[in-house]
Amino acid sequence: MDIAEPNVEVSPSSAKTSPKPRALLLRVTKDAATKQYVTVIRQRTPLVPIKLTVDLGQRFLWVDCEKGYVSSSVKSVLCDSTPCNLSRSGMCSGNCSCSSIREPGCTCSHLPYNHITRTNTGCELKDDVISLQSTDGSTSGPIVSSSNLVFDCVAAFLLEGLAKGIEGIAALGNGFVGLPTQLATAFKIPRKFALCLSSSTSSSGVIFSVMILMFFFQRLNFKKDGQGRIKISTVDPYTVLDTTRNPLKIGQTNRPKLVGYG
Numbered sequence: 001m002d003i004a005e006p007n008v009e010v011s012p013s014s015a016k017t018s019p020k021p022r023a024l025l026l027r028v029t030k031d032a033a034t035k036q037y038v039t040v041i042r043q044r045t046p047l048v049p050i051k052l053t054v055d056l057g058q059r060f061l062w063v064d065c066e067k068g069y070v071s072s073s074v075k076s077v078l079c080d081s082t083p084c085n086l087s088r089s090g091m092c093s094g095n096c097s098c099s100s101i102r103e104p105g106c107t108c109s110h111l112p113y114n115h116i117t118r119t120n121t122g123c124e125l126k127d128d129v130i131s132l133q134s135t136d137g138s139t140s141g142p143i144v145s146s147s148n149l150v151f152d153c154v155a156a157f158l159l160e161g162l163a164k165g166i167e168g169i170a171a172l173g174n175g176f177v178g179l180p181t182q183l184a185t186a187f188k189i190p191r192k193f194a195l196c197l198s199s200s201t202s203s204s205g206v207i208f209s210v211m212i213l214m215f216f217f218q219r220l221n222f223k224k225d226g227q228g229r230i231k232i233s234t235v236d237p238y239t240v241l242d243t244t245r246n247p248l249k250i251g252q253t254n255r256p257k258l259v260g261y262g
Contacts, residue, residue: 021142021144022135024133024189025132043063044074050168057172059173062151073147087175093106126151
């Protein structure tokens with residue numbers, strides 16, 4: 001992956017960001033071939049649309065940087081910088097010495113994961129511009145932008161098993177490199193989001209940054225930090241219930257409903 005850019009320390013508080021929106025909106029569609037849920041963000045300079053598979057359990061937002069990633073605003077995240085430490089990377093790559101890991105060329109590294117193929121790979125952490133649709137909750141608002149969206153810059157082979165045209169993973173899990181935390185930090189909005197998915201491939205759903213994550217199931221046991229014992233996946237075409245830890249009876253007239261936190 002050959003992307004020329006300066007090595008700088010990126011601080012979440014130093015990002016150039018549009019005026020605070022009330023909420024953000026991402027439209028979600030269902031891919032007919034893979035049954036994966038797909039959304040589109042606009043990233044880079046100049047801005048281009050990027051198709052991402054929505055992954056509710058993925059902690060790291062990652063994008064393919066091997067196939068034509070061109071941007072004048074992309075930057076590497078230095079090892080031991082604030083974003084690197086917040087991402088809990090624990091790894092560095094490039095020109096690193098024992099005396100200083102904050103020198104130019106010593107960059108933050110990650111091991112992003114593909115839940116479909118159960119594979120991962122080492123990559124650098126980078127940041128770039130992102131542009132999203134805002135909303136007041138009832139109508140679409142202006143497009144808003146942030147200059148520092150941190151993401152894993154991966155090799156193209158990690159896209160294997162994802163829907164056609166996909167360029168990465170929109171990670172909605174806990175963690176600094178996930179979309180909910182980054183967008184909440186950049187736009188100064190609550191770190192909570194709602195997710196409404198359509199079972200049809202001909203109609204769309206939405207992700208928007210308000211209140212709580214709402215699925216189609218009664219309240220189950222979720223802790224305030226977002227950790228729970230029920231696995232809900234937007235990548236696998238089923239939901240895993242751990243009956244050894246959280247017994248659940250599902251009757252014909254008493255179907256469960258789930259409310260959790262992002």
